[in-house]
Amino acid sequence: MLKDTSQHKVFLLSIFLILSFSLMFLSFSQPHLLTNLRERDYFIGEFFNSISSNLKMKLKDFVESISQAKSLQKENLILRRKTEELLFREKNYYPEIIASNRRLKALLGFKEKHPYKLIPVELAAYSPMDFFKVIYIGKGAKEGVRKGMGVVNAQGLVGKVIEVYPHQAKVLLVLDERSKIGVRVQRTQDIGILQGKGRRGVCELKYLLTKAEVKVGDEVVTSGLGGLFPEGILVGYISKIRKKPNYLFQEIEVTPSVDFGKLKEFFLVTEQ
Amino acid sequence: MKKLWIFIGFLGIVSALQFIFAGWWKEGADLFLILVVSWAWFRGWKEGLMAGFTAGIFKDIFFSPLLGLNSFSLCLIGFLMGNIKGEIYQENILTFLLGVGIASIFQAALVSLWLSLFYRFSFLRNFSSSLFPSLLYNCGLCFFVFLIKEGLKAKSSM
Numbered sequence: 323m324l325k326d327t328s329q330h331k332v333f334l335l336s337i338f339l340i341l342s343f344s345l346m347f348l349s350f351s352q353p354h355l356l357t358n359l360r361e362r363d364y365f366i367g368e369f370f371n372s373i374s375s376n377l378k379m380k381l382k383d384f385v386e387s388i389s390q391a392k393s394l395q396k397e398n399l400i401l402r403r404k405t406e407e408l409l410f411r412e413k414n415y416y417p418e419i420i421a422s423n424r425r426l427k428a429l430l431g432f433k434e435k436h437p438y439k440l441i442p443v444e445l446a447a448y449s450p451m452d453f454f455k456v457i458y459i460g461k462g463a464k465e466g467v468r469k470g471m472g473v474v475n476a477q478g479l480v481g482k483v484i485e486v487y488p489h490q491a492k493v494l495l496v497l498d499e500r501s502k503i504g505v506r507v508q509r510t511q512d513i514g515i516l517q518g519k520g521r522r523g524v525c526e527l528k529y530l531l532t533k534a535e536v537k538v539g540d541e542v543v544t545s546g547l548g549g550l551f552p553e554g555i556l557v558g559y560i561s562k563i564r565k566k567p568n569y570l571f572q573e574i575e576v577t578p579s580v581d582f583g584k585l586k587e588f589f590l591v592t593e594q
Numbered sequence: 595m596k597k598l599w600i601f602i603g604f605l606g607i608v609s610a611l612q613f614i615f616a617g618w619w620k621e622g623a624d625l626f627l628i629l630v631v632s633w634a635w636f637r638g639w640k641e642g643l644m645a646g647f648t649a650g651i652f653k654d655i656f657f658s659p660l661l662g663l664n665s666f667s668l669c670l671i672g673f674l675m676g677n678i679k680g681e682i683y684q685e686n687i688l689t690f691l692l693g694v695g696i697a698s699i700f701q702a703a704l705v706s707l708w709l710s711l712f713y714r715f716s717f718l719r720n721f722s723s724s725l726f727p728s729l730l731y732n733c734g735l736c737f738f739v740f741l742i743k744e745g746l747k748a749k750s751s752m
Contacts, residue, residue, distance in 0.1 A: 331639065331673075338647045338669040345654075345662030350712050356654075356661050374614040 438552045440474075440589035441466070446490055455498040455520060457481070457585060462489040470550060472591035478556035478579035479503070479544060480588055496525060496557065496578055504548050505557055508541040510534060516542065516557060516576060523582070525558060527574035532565055534572070542576050551591060597637075601645060604629055609652055623731030624701065626653045626664065630672045631697050632739050635690060639676025646672030660712060667704035671697045687740050694736040698729045 349356045446458040461467050463486045473480040473493050481501060485492035494501050497518040505516040505527065512534040514527045527542065540560045546553025562575035608625040615622050626649045634642020650665025658664050675693055682689055706721040 331677075334640070334643060335670070335673050338643055338673075339666060342647065342650065342662040342666035342669060345651075346660050346666065346708065346712070347662075349661035356659075359655055359661075373610075377614060 439592050441592060443467075443473075443588050443590050445585050445588070455495055455518070456484075457493050457495065459483075459491050459493055459588065459590075460489070461590070462487045462491050464488050466592075467491045467590060468592075472551040472555075473588050474551075474555055474591055475580060475585070475588045477581065478558070479551065480580055480582075480585065482550065483590070495582060496580075497523060497582060501525075503551070503557065504545040505542050506545040507534070507536050507560070508543050510536055510540070512536060513545050513547070514574075519575075523578075524561065525576045525578060527560070527576050528571065530572055530574055532569060532572050536560055536563065536572075536574065538563060597641070601633065601641075601648075604633075605649060605652060608649070609656065612653075613656065622728060623735050624698070624728050625735075626650070626668065627671070627697060627701055628694070628732055628735050628739060630668045631675050631694050631736065632743070634672040634675035635679050635693065636743060637676070638679065639673050642672030642676035643669050644672075646670070660708065663705055663708055664701075666708070667701045670704070671700060674700075685744070687737070690740050691733050691736060694733050695729060698732045699725060702729075 441461070444460045446460040448457055459467075459473070467483060467486050469483055469486050471483045473482060479496055481493045481495040481498075482503075483491045484494045495518065496503060496516065497520060499518050499520050501516075501518045503516045504513070506513050507527075507530070512530055514530040516525050516527055518525050530536065538560050542557045542560060544551040544553060544555040544557060556579045558576040558578040558580075560574055561577040562573075564573040566573070608629050612625045615625075630642065630646040630649050633645040637645075646668035647665050650663075650668035651661075653664040653668070654661045675697060678693060702721050702725040705724060706715070706717050709715040709720055710717040
């Protein structure tokens with residue numbers, strides 16, 4: 323019985339092995355057999371290949387999204403901490419600074435500056451007689467323009483109103499010899515008077531002591547003294563300095579920040 | 595009949611997975627071999643022999659340069675694994691894994707031998723490239739197959 327079983331086993335195995343070998347030999351001698359078979363099942367292969375490549379791409383995207391999510395999470399954490407820090411400062415630190423500033427100002431006897439209002443106005447005309455010294459603007463007394471109002475634009479101080487008509491006003495530019503404005507050198511806080519020098523296109527900073535340590539390039543701003551203009555409006559930059567021995571004041575030339583050749587739109591400065 | 599359908603189902607799944615994974619890495623696990631080894635181990639030599647032949651034919655059609663190449667080695671492996679199972683204690687996982695390892699080496703050796711005879715491929719190069727690292731993948735996957743089978747067996751006996 324055992325012999326029969328072993329024989330049966332060997333017989334069955336031999337059949338399958340011979341069948342396999344025959345297939346091997348057949349497909350070797352006729353290579354198109356396997357090719358034809360594959361072509362017939364081509365759609366199956368294509369189907370699984372497309373699944374494989376899609377799955378691979380999706381897996382890759384998934385892994386990439388995880389790694390991106392990690393970096394975004396890290397970035398988010400940093401930004402959240404920064405926001406929290408800023409919120410903390412806004413709630414606790416800045417009001418304290420503002421309050422302390424007010425306290426110190428009060429202690430020193432400073433007054434809060436009056437807030438100013440800006441009225442937009444356009445250029446009406448240049449004066450033919452005083453080109454680069456006087457201009458006319460398109461608003462007058464009927465629109466609330468008053469004599470002595472300051473005129474500014476985005477570049478800085480332009481001049482001041484010297485005559486008012488019903489619908490126009492005459493503005494004296496800072497370049498004019500008649501224009502005198504209280505100014506301060508921003509860096510050193512030295513105070514002086516700025517006077518125009520007419521057609522030369524520059525101004526002169528007067529009454530600045532020889533010992534004042536100003537230098538070329540320093541910003542000159544309005545001092546706010548006299549209440550005509552708000553404090554801190556840019557007027558120009560120091561372009562030349564001459565110190566004479568035994569003289570009390572130095573000679574300083576200031577180039578205005580405003581381009582007077584391209585004037586078009588301004589603001590009239592008035593009290594709130 | 596039920597067993598046949600189960601085997602056909604497994605064969606379909608294995609073919610699909612082998613197709614999918616073949617696009618990812620060429621020298622991955624040989625899922626056909628795992629199916630045949632497991633089937634023979636748990637079902638006996640006769641079913642192992644037939645499962646090996648059928649799975650081998652499937653593998654040859656889609657992945658082999660020669661028809662009958664894998665069916666030859668897989669039916670032999672199915673037959674041997676089924677016979678070994680009767681001789682030793684089959685619930686030992688280490689024996690099963692050892693059997694899978696030997697079957698993988700046997701399969702690689704037989705395929706390389708036929709390829710070197712038919713196409714004059716270098717036996718050693720082909721043998722080493724087809725054996726590593728698929729041997730490790732095969733043993734690793736069979737470990738889980740054994741655990742699943744034992745788990746199912748324990749569940750059905752409860």
